[in-house]
Amino acid sequence: MTPPFLNCCSGQETEVLMAALTVTLVSFNAEGHFSLANGYLKAYVHEDRSLRHRVDLDLVDFAVENHDARQALFYLSHRMPRVLGLSCYCWNMEVNLELARIYKAVAPASLIVLGGPEVGPIAERYLRDNYAVDLVVRGEGEATFRELLRHLAAGEGALEEIHGISYRRDGTVISTPDRPPIADLDEIPSPYLTGVLAPRDRVTYVETSRGCPYRCAYCYEGRHFPGVRLFSERRIQREIETVVRTPGVRSFHLVDSVFNLNKERLRRLARLISEVNQTGAQILTVEILADLVDEETTELLRLANVASVETGPQTVHADTLALMRRPHRADAFARGVRLLREAGIEVLCDLIIGLPGDNFFRFAQSIREVMELRPTTLVFSILHVLPGTDLYEDPPHYGLRFDARAPHLVIDTDTFPFAEIDRAVLMSIPVAKEYNVRLD
Amino acid sequence: MVPFHEVFVGSRCNLQCRQCAARASGVAGRSKSELIAAMSAFTEPREGVLLSGGEPLIRSDIIELIQAARELGFPRIRLRTNGTPLADPRFLHHLLSAGCQHFEIKLFAGEPRFHDRISGVSGSLEQTWAGIELLRRAVIPGRRDQQPFVGILIPLREDNVTILPETILALVALRPDRIVLSWEIATESVSRTLPAIRNAVNLALLNRTWMLTENIPLCLMKDLEVHVAELYLPPRTSHEQVTQCRRCVFREFCPGIPSRSLKTRLSQEIKPVSTSVHLEAIRSLVRGRRIRHENGYEADGEAG
Numbered sequence: 001m002t003p004p005f006l007n008c009c010s011g012q013e014t015e016v017l018m019a020a021l022t023v024t025l026v027s028f029n030a031e032g033h034f035s036l037a038n039g040y041l042k043a044y045v046h047e048d049r050s051l052r053h054r055v056d057l058d059l060v061d062f063a064v065e066n067h068d069a070r071q072a073l074f075y076l077s078h079r080m081p082r083v084l085g086l087s088c089y090c091w092n093m094e095v096n097l098e099l100a101r102i103y104k105a106v107a108p109a110s111l112i113v114l115g116g117p118e119v120g121p122i123a124e125r126y127l128r129d130n131y132a133v134d135l136v137v138r139g140e141g142e143a144t145f146r147e148l149l150r151h152l153a154a155g156e157g158a159l160e161e162i163h164g165i166s167y168r169r170d171g172t173v174i175s176t177p178d179r180p181p182i183a184d185l186d187e188i189p190s191p192y193l194t195g196v197l198a199p200r201d202r203v204t205y206v207e208t209s210r211g212c213p214y215r216c217a218y219c220y221e222g223r224h225f226p227g228v229r230l231f232s233e234r235r236i237q238r239e240i241e242t243v244v245r246t247p248g249v250r251s252f253h254l255v256d257s258v259f260n261l262n263k264e265r266l267r268r269l270a271r272l273i274s275e276v277n278q279t280g281a282q283i284l285t286v287e288i289l290a291d292l293v294d295e296e297t298t299e300l301l302r303l304a305n306v307a308s309v310e311t312g313p314q315t316v317h318a319d320t321l322a323l324m325r326r327p328h329r330a331d332a333f334a335r336g337v338r339l340l341r342e343a344g345i346e347v348l349c350d351l352i353i354g355l356p357g358d359n360f361f362r363f364a365q366s367i368r369e370v371m372e373l374r375p376t377t378l379v380f381s382i383l384h385v386l387p388g389t390d391l392y393e394d395p396p397h398y399g400l401r402f403d404a405r406a407p408h409l410v411i412d413t414d415t416f417p418f419a420e421i422d423r424a425v426l427m428s429i430p431v432a433k434e435y436n437v438r439l440d
Numbered sequence: 441m442v443p444f445h446e447v448f449v450g451s452r453c454n455l456q457c458r459q460c461a462a463r464a465s466g467v468a469g470r471s472k473s474e475l476i477a478a479m480s481a482f483t484e485p486r487e488g489v490l491l492s493g494g495e496p497l498i499r500s501d502i503i504e505l506i507q508a509a510r511e512l513g514f515p516r517i518r519l520r521t522n523g524t525p526l527a528d529p530r531f532l533h534h535l536l537s538a539g540c541q542h543f544e545i546k547l548f549a550g551e552p553r554f555h556d557r558i559s560g561v562s563g564s565l566e567q568t569w570a571g572i573e574l575l576r577r578a579v580i581p582g583r584r585d586q587q588p589f590v591g592i593l594i595p596l597r598e599d600n601v602t603i604l605p606e607t608i609l610a611l612v613a614l615r616p617d618r619i620v621l622s623w624e625i626a627t628e629s630v631s632r633t634l635p636a637i638r639n640a641v642n643l644a645l646l647n648r649t650w651m652l653t654e655n656i657p658l659c660l661m662k663d664l665e666v667h668v669a670e671l672y673l674p675p676r677t678s679h680e681q682v683t684q685c686r687r688c689v690f691r692e693f694c695p696g697i698p699s700r701s702l703k704t705r706l707s708q709e710i711k712p713v714s715t716s717v718h719l720e721a722i723r724s725l726v727r728g729r730r731i732r733h734e735n736g737y738e739a740d741g742e743a744g
């Protein structure tokens with residue numbers, strides 16, 4: 001079993017801050033990863049001079065596959081933070097709620113705060129259903145969480161004046177107005193440049209933008225952060241410089257919903273990355289739309305030392321894609337995958353099982369057609385009907401039924417009965433293995 | 441669904457299975473150069489090659505054949521084997537290191553009494569089982585996060601079809617990646633065995649194991665069509681349609697029944713299908729399947 005690792009927990013700091021508000025942000029991640037989201041929160045809080053000495057904030061990461069809520073409680077029981085923040089996604093919600101419940105039992109006076117895409121869109125429901133949860137930060141968390149800590153640690157302002165939160169007061173759930181996303185992303189200090197997070201090989205993520213111009217019906221990003229906001233090129237450059245100069249770091253990832261959306265920016269970023277990437281570190285994944293790939297794109301990706309990209313098509317059926325409002329041009333997609341492969345860039349193709357409009361045979365056809373494009377890796381996932389997405393908000397329109405509880409797996413659709421979805425999942429596991437297990 | 445080009449390495453085997461089709465082939469062993477020539481004859485794209493027999497693993501040049509396949513650019517090399525030689529961990533390690541990472545283990549039953557009677561060698565199931573267990577624990581050398589693909593092939597015969605549910609229950613405990621039931625019976629009625637086959641499919645699914653059937657026509661697999669292997673890849677043996685097929689909505693893409701079953705009861709048992717809500721979806725799925733035999737690599741959508 002892998003031990004949880006702590007990004008930051010210096011005893012010295014704790015001693016100085018005897019009277020400070022203790023805050024612990026916990027994240028259950030994929031094995032070996034650390035939470036960039038919590039890194040941002042800490043960096044943003046620390047930037048506030050008035051809070052620096054009033055708040056003693058630490059981050060702790062666990063692996064969702066290997067660690068459980070009681071291990072996290074073991075850690076918390078030594079520190080007994082006054083505020084416990086949990087980073088919530090559909091795939092770690094169960095353990096988060098368990099941790100909230102058992103921590104509340106040992107620390108009834110603590111404030112348990114949830115944030116993240118799983119809880120933001122349905123904050124009131126989480127508060128109503130889980131007595132241990134005290135407050136939910138909705139939407140982009142940095143500014144809201146900092147204001148919340150200002151209120152808690154320095155007594156600034158009233159809770160109801162903090163935009164973007166939902167909480168319980170005297171048994172009633174209250175939601176303040178939404179907070180618009182941070183317009184200038186550079187306002188958020190970099191967790192890498194401030195030393196909040198230490199880059200590590202294979203699991204470091206550098207975010208280049210937030211939001212998406214598209215609005216795929218199953219996706220949270222496009223719906224909640226419409227329009228693309230960019231981190232400045234200067235900032236990206238400095239982050240990558242820091243990451244690649246860290247001893248032992250040979251690779252990292254980029255976070256961008258469509259990295260090749262704008263050719264001009266791609267040109268600039270590729271050049272900038274190649275200039276700062278003196279050590280030749282590889283970019284392990286970045287999401288792109290293969291439809292938009294041409295010869296120049298592949299050259300630029302190579303210049304940036306991108307080793308592999310992740311792309312759709314999610315399904316090959318034009319009517320389903322149209323219903324999902326996902327951009328897709330089959331010929332351009334096929335050409336894009338071919339060009340990428342020819343350029344020596346690995347291509348991961350994603351297919352979703354259970355999209356409204358699909359059925360078993362159509363899914364199987366998607367597999368066959370995508371296999372014929374010879375991507376490096378096939379990735380199948382069952383549809384998760386995520387809170388805040390179009391699918392979640394209007395299931396009758398899509399003829400869709402899904403589990404109200406995270407991870408919100410699709411149950412069936414008017415075209416895809418449950419037994420077929422279940423079979424499709426069972427088939428996809430060996431098919432993925434049969435395809436992906438191969439010699440280089 | 442990945443198309444594998446199949447190469448028959450010869451019929452020599454360490455078991456003596458009753459009614460073994462390979463033994464009847466009259467080709468004891470093919471020379472290494474002959475096999476390499478057969479593999480080289482496959483046109484691009486070379487997605488995978490399947491070495492079948494007989495028992496490919498008793499060839500002393502098997503590692504060299506695997507290396508040759510690798511040099512020819514096949515990214516996936518599969519062996520169809522009775523699995524007994526895999527019980528030797530060092531040999532298994534050699535195979536995996538040489539580049540063979542896909543296995544299709546052929547067995548008849550999960551009960552030694554039945555299996556060994558058919559294989560003609562007592563103690564053979566125990567060894568096959570040990571081989572599968574080792575495979576399921578193995579990781580691919582140099583790739584700690586990847587395990588070899590382990591499929592099970594059960595040739596259906598008169599003497600093992602009745603205990604099929606027990607066989608499936610024993611097998612799912614080993615967590616194979618996939619189980620294929622292959623109809624090979626010349627004399628038995630398919631209809632009579634269908635309940636056991638359906639039961640087996642459902643047991644496998646309940647135990648979260650994917651299952652396919654081979655050589656059983658679509659019309660007999662009503663409501664279980666998704667398990668018909670021929671929807672995804674063209675049949676492994678020659679198939680033909682029969683007179684009744686003219687009345688079936690699947691006729692334009694269904695390969696029919698195995699040619700060797702033409703004179704058996706199967707040819708009378710097929711039930712032409714008059715309507716199917718999935719006709720369109722199945723038609724577009726079947727169109728474009730790819731061949732996996734020594735005889736080429738062409739689209740084979742309009743068979744039959």
Ligand code: SF4
Pocket residue numbers: 212213214215216219220221222223257258326
């Ligand atoms: S799925 Fe991708 S392209 Fe579609 S809205 Fe989400 S981020 Fe944008």
Ligand code: SF4
Pocket residue numbers: 657658659660681682684685688689690691694695696697710711712713
């Ligand atoms: S074409 Fe013939 S063998 Fe095929 S499903 Fe129809 S009746 Fe059965």
